[in-house]
Amino acid sequence: MTEALLAALYIFVVAMFLGFAVITKVPPLLHTPLMSGSNAISGITIIGALIVAGRQEGWLQTVLGLIAIILAMINVVGGYLVTDRMLQMFKRKPGEKE
Amino acid sequence: MTLREVLIALAYMIASACFVLGLMWLQSPKRARAGNLLSSLGMLVAIVATLFVSGIKDYTIIIIGSLIGSAIGAVMASTVPMTAMPQMVGLFNGFGGGASALVAAAEFFKYAANPSALTLDVSITIMLALIVGAVTFSGSMIAAGKLQGVVNERPITYPYQNFINLILFLTIVAAAIFLIVNFGNPWAFLYLTVAALIFGVLFTIPIGGADMPVVICFLNALSGVAAAMAGFVIKNNALIIAGSLVGASGVILTQIMCWAMNRPITNVLFGAFGAVVTAGSSATAVAKTVRPIQADEAAILLGYAQLVIIVPGYGMAVSQAQHAVRQLADELQKRGVTVKYAIHPVAGRMPGHMNVLLAEANVPYDQLYDMDQINDEFQNADVALIVGANDVVNPAARHDKSSPIYGMPILNADHAKQIIVLKRSMNPGFAGIENELFYNEKTRMLFGDAKESLTKLINELKNI
Numbered sequence: 001m002t003e004a005l006l007a008a009l010y011i012f013v014v015a016m017f018l019g020f021a022v023i024t025k026v027p028p029l030l031h032t033p034l035m036s037g038s039n040a041i042s043g044i045t046i047i048g049a050l051i052v053a054g055r056q057e058g059w060l061q062t063v064l065g066l067i068a069i070i071l072a073m074i075n076v077v078g079g080y081l082v083t084d085r086m087l088q089m090f091k092r093k094p095g096e097k098e
Numbered sequence: 099m100t101l102r103e104v105l106i107a108l109a110y111m112i113a114s115a116c117f118v119l120g121l122m123w124l125q126s127p128k129r130a131r132a133g134n135l136l137s138s139l140g141m142l143v144a145i146v147a148t149l150f151v152s153g154i155k156d157y158t159i160i161i162i163g164s165l166i167g168s169a170i171g172a173v174m175a176s177t178v179p180m181t182a183m184p185q186m187v188g189l190f191n192g193f194g195g196g197a198s199a200l201v202a203a204a205e206f207f208k209y210a211a212n213p214s215a216l217t218l219d220v221s222i223t224i225m226l227a228l229i230v231g232a233v234t235f236s237g238s239m240i241a242a243g244k245l246q247g248v249v250n251e252r253p254i255t256y257p258y259q260n261f262i263n264l265i266l267f268l269t270i271v272a273a274a275i276f277l278i279v280n281f282g283n284p285w286a287f288l289y290l291t292v293a294a295l296i297f298g299v300l301f302t303i304p305i306g307g308a309d310m311p312v313v314i315c316f317l318n319a320l321s322g323v324a325a326a327m328a329g330f331v332i333k334n335n336a337l338i339i340a341g342s343l344v345g346a347s348g349v350i351l352t353q354i355m356c357w358a359m360n361r362p363i364t365n366v367l368f369g370a371f372g373a374v375v376t377a378g379s380s381a382t383a384v385a386k387t388v389r390p391i392q393a394d395e396a397a398i399l400l401g402y403a404q405l406v407i408i409v410p411g412y413g414m415a416v417s418q419a420q421h422a423v424r425q426l427a428d429e430l431q432k433r434g435v436t437v438k439y440a441i442h443p444v445a446g447r448m449p450g451h452m453n454v455l456l457a458e459a460n461v462p463y464d465q466l467y468d469m470d471q472i473n474d475e476f477q478n479a480d481v482a483l484i485v486g487a488n489d490v491v492n493p494a495a496r497h498d499k500s501s502p503i504y505g506m507p508i509l510n511a512d513h514a515k516q517i518i519v520l521k522r523s524m525n526p527g528f529a530g531i532e533n534e535l536f537y538n539e540k541t542r543m544l545f546g547d548a549k550e551s552l553t554k555l556i557n558e559l560k561n562i
Contacts, residue, residue, distance in 0.1 A: 005219045015339040019346025025125045031450030038347040042194040044340035045325040047148045048201035054154030061204040068200035071193040073167020080138040081175035087131040089457040
C-alpha cells in the first residue's frame with residue numbers, strides 16, 4: 001500500500017510541475033481554448049465512471065456510475081468539440097482557410 | 099500482471115503523453131487545433147482501454163450512459179454561441195467535478211460493504227474526491243447561473259458570511275475525519291455530501307460578475323484536482339496525471355487573472371467585490387463634463403486617422419458587437435488606416451474571452467495584442483476606440499489610492515490623441531466605479547447600443 005501510494009504521489013507532483021511548465025507558455029490569445037481543452041481532459045474521470053458502472057456490485061453503485069458516465073461524457077465530448085470549434089476560428093489572415 | 103493489464107497500462111501511458119503533447123501544441127495558434135485533436139485521441143485510447151479492464155462485466159449501462167452523455171455534449175458544443183462560452187466552460191467544469199464525486203461515492207459504498215479491503219490512503223482520498231468534486235459541481239452551477247443571468251450577478255451577501263462558510267467548512271472536515279475512523283456510516287456520508295454541495299453554493303454566491311474570470315479558473319483547477327483524487331482512489335495513473343495537468347492549468351490561469359486585477363486571490367474569493375457601490379472620490383471634487391459626439395463626426399475622426407486601437411470589453415459581448423467591430427475595422431483598413439486591438443487579460447468574463455469573440459468575427463489573430471505588447475503604442479494612436487470596456491481603461495487605477503481598482507494594470511487608452519467611447523449611458527461599470535477617462539478632455543462619448551453605434555459609424559465612413 002505505502003509503496004503504491006508513494007509512487008502515485010510522485011506522479012502527482014511531477015505531473016503538476018510538468019503542467020506548470022507547459023501551460024505557462026500558452027499565450028493569452030488561446031486562454032479560452034486552453035480552459036475548455038483542459039476541461040475536456042479533466043473528463044478523464046470517465047475511466048473511473050466506466051469501471052464503477054460496469055462491475056455490477058449493487059444497484060446503487062451502478063446508478064452512481066451511470067450518472068457519472070453521463071456527466072463525464074458531456075464533459076469530454078462537449079469539451080473537445082467546443083474547443084475545436086473555437087480553434088478553427090483563429091486565423092492569421094482574413095478568410096484564410098485551414 | 100497479466101498481458102492484458104500491461105497493455106491497458108501502456109494505453110494509459112500513451113493517453114497521458116497525448117494530453118501533455120496536446121497542451122504543448124496549444125502554445126501556438128497554428129498547431130493548437132491539431133493539439134486538441136491529439137488530446138481527444140488520447141482520451142479515446144484511454145476509454146477503449148478501460149473497456150478491457152477485467153472487473154467490467156456489464157456493458158449495457160456503459161453504452162447507454164456514453165450515448166446519452168455524448169449526445170448532450172455534442173449538442174451543447176455545437177449550438178452554444180461564442181458569447182456564452184464562459185458559462186459553458188463553467189457547466190463542463192461542474193460536470194467533471196460531479197462525475198469525480200460520484201466515482202468516489204460509488205467507491206465508498208463498495209468499501210462500506212467490504213471494509214476489510216480498505217486502506218487508510220483510500221479512505222482519505224475518497225473523502226477528498228467527494229468534497230472537492232461536490233464543491234466543484236455546485237459552485238460551477240452557481241457560477242454558470244450567474245454568467246447566464248439566471249442567478250443574480252451581483253454579490254449576494256449577508257452578515258457573518260465568511261464566518262458561516264468557515265464553520266460549515268470545519269464541519270465538513272470533521273465529518274470527513276469521523277468517516278475515516280468510522281468508515282461506512284451512511285448518515286455522516288450523507289451529511290458530508292450535502293454540506294459540500296451547500297458549501298459550493300455559499301462560496302460562489304458572494305462573488306460578483308466581474309470576478310467570474312477568476313472563479314471559472316479556480317473551479318477549473320478544482321475539477322482537475324477532483325479527477326486526480328479520484329485517480330488515487332481507483333489507483334489509476336492516467337487520472338492522476340490528467341487531473342494534475344488540469345489542476346496546474348487552472349492554478350496558473352487563476353494566478354494570471356489575479357495579477358491582472360492586482361488583487362490577491364483571497365480578496366477575490368472572500369471580498370464580495372462590487373457589493374457596495376462606491377463613489378469615485380477624486381472625481382467628485384472636480385466639475386465633470388462629458389463631451390458627446392455624433393456618429394458622423396466620430397467617423398471623420400476615425401476615417402482620417404493613421405492608427406486606431408480598438409479596446410473591446412464585456413459590453414461588446416453583451417451587445418454581440420464583434421462582427422460590427424470587424425466590419426468597421428475592414429472599412430478603416432480600406433481607407434489605409436492601421437487597426438490594432440488591445441486585449442486586457444480580464445476583459446470579458448473568462449481568460450481569452452475577447453480573443454475568441456474577435457476570432458469568431460474573422461479578425462486575424464496577429465491584429466490582437468496583449469496589454470504588455472500594445473501599451474506603449476497608445477501614444478502613437480490617433481484614436482483609441484473603446485467598445486464596451488470600462489474598468490480596464492480607468493486611469494484612476496494608476497493614481498487614486500482610494501479607488502477599489504487602485505494598482506490594477508490598465509490599458510493606456512488615455513495616452514491616445516483622441517478617445518472615442520461607445521457606451522450605452524453614463525451608468526458606472528460593474529464595480530460602480532466612476533471612470534475618469536470619460537471626463538478626459540480628449541474623450542468623446544458616442545452614446546447608444548454598441549452594435550447600433552458601430553453600424554452608424556460604418557455607414558458614415560462609407561460617405562466620406
